[in-house]
Amino acid sequence: MDRSELVELLSPEGLRLLDSLPPYEPASDVVKMVSDLRKAGHAPGLVSAVLSQSKLRAKAVPKFGEFASRMLFTEAGLEQATRLKVAALHAGRFAAAGLTRVADLGSGIGGDALALAAMDLIVTAVDADEVTAAIASFNLAPFPAATVVHSDAESFDLSECDAAWLDPARRTSGHSNTSRLNPEDYSPSLNFVFDLAKRLPIGVKLGPGHDRDQIPAEAEAQWISVNGALVEMGLWFGVLARDGIRRAALVLRPEGPAELTAAADSEDAAVVPLGEYLYEPDGAVIRARLIGDLARSLDAGMLSEGIAYLTAETVQHTPFATAFRVLDVLPFDEKKLRLALAERGIGTLEIKKRGVDIDPATLRTRLKLKGTTSATLILTRAAGHRVALLVERV
Incomplete structure (x- = not known):
């Protein structure tokens, strides 16, 4: 626009x-x-x-629900905007810490600022793009304590604020690979963000796959998934960071939220033989590197070193992983696998894979599936060896 x-x-x-x-x-x-x-x-x-x-x-309804019908958007602003239920959790941190005057630096269309204002906090939304700032003004108009400033985040005067929220945008132009970005490849830059954290309590939203080597030691890092989809990593500093917690995995599901927390990355559990059940940890647990803690809570072990599948002889309900019952171990050879699936009349096949170099879509085509039965196939490694596991969800 x-x-x-x-x-x-x-x-x-x-x-x-x-x-x-x-x-x-x-x-x-x-x-x-x-x-x-x-x-x-x-x-x-x-x-x-x-x-x-x-x-x-x-398009905004999944993020903003009924509020979407009263808001304005840009395509890029909507793509980057925080889901309202997640933004409410962000705002709750500021309110719980007793912070009252928050600057939303790089506010975009105002999603997080909306949640902050709804908590009766005094919010200043700052965005460098004129059109985006105008749209944020429209979206925040129902909140008298919210103002919008068209300004560069790094030059905005924070003297009237006691905390800040930042959602740095990645500058990807000219980059063929953005998986390991330089701190200066963000706007505002991560160097600015982390320097600000030394002076002010702040929260920072980054992509869930952000380079973990760039996480400051003093920050609490929290990965969040919504209905199984990993959506962000949040970094919290000062009074916004919880005591004794440096790694957290928060899963939001229809039945309610659940969280795993730890003071550091957890040590992986021991590798054990394939049991009757397999667990696929939620993406937030994987990125937070709390797989070992999850395994020990489930009396499970690693299926193979460095691969995020757990296995056990018994099953326990957990919001932090999807459980499967292992029905059969099939030949990993493609021709033998095709025959094994044909014998079972499997015509619809979900293929999941970890630790093996296979494209599920291409393999599914080559398997020439026929039949009326549906199944799930997991291609991975057990104790270092490639395996094909026919499973069903528990």
Whole structure:
């Protein structure tokens, strides 16, 4: 969205038109909608802006729920925005620590600032992009204690704030591989962020796969997954970091939240022979390197050194892993595997893999599956040797 589109959208006519549209559906006849709106006398730029916003509002529902219908978005801002339930957890840290004046540096469309303002905190949302800052102003308008400033995060005056939240954006232009970014490849830079942590209590949102070598020793690192999808790593400093906790895995599921915490990475459990059950740890547990602690809580061991599968003779319910019953150990050879699956009439196959160089989609095609039975196949290593495990979810 450019500045002219935003001006069209924020006009009284634009907002009325946007709110009058029916909920966006993927099967909507967009061409007909454009034609109808043009026939009604609306300018082409306005029609384009409101239809784009209608689509973004529908796309935003998984993150913002019913609030999405009253917000404005940019494509990039929505992609980077924190889910509302996760943002509420962020805001809860600031409130619990007794902090009242928070700067949201690099606020984007204002997702985290919304949650902070809803906790009755005084929030200043700061973003360097003019259009994004204007959209944040619209989204935060219902909260009198929230203000938006169009400014560079690193030059913003923090003298009136007692804490800060930061969501650094990655500068990926010109990089073919962004898995190990330099601290200066972020905006604001991580050097600025970590220097700020020496002066002010702060929380920082980073990608869940962020280089662990860049985590400061004094920070609490918390990985969060939502319904099994790993969404972020949060770093907490000062009074926002919990005493004695440096590694945490928080899983948010419909039945409620659950968390594993530790003072440091946990030592892996011993490798044991394949048992009747297999556990696949949640991604938050894996990234937090708390697999060993999870294994010991389940009376389980590692299936193979360095591979995030656990095995045990008995099964226990846990929110931190998916449990499978091992039905059979099949030949790892592709031809023999095809025959074994055909004998069982398996026509639908979920393939999971760790520790082996195989593309599941390509393998599934080559297996030429036929039949009416569904199954799950795990390709991995047991005690260092490749294995193909036919399993069912517990």
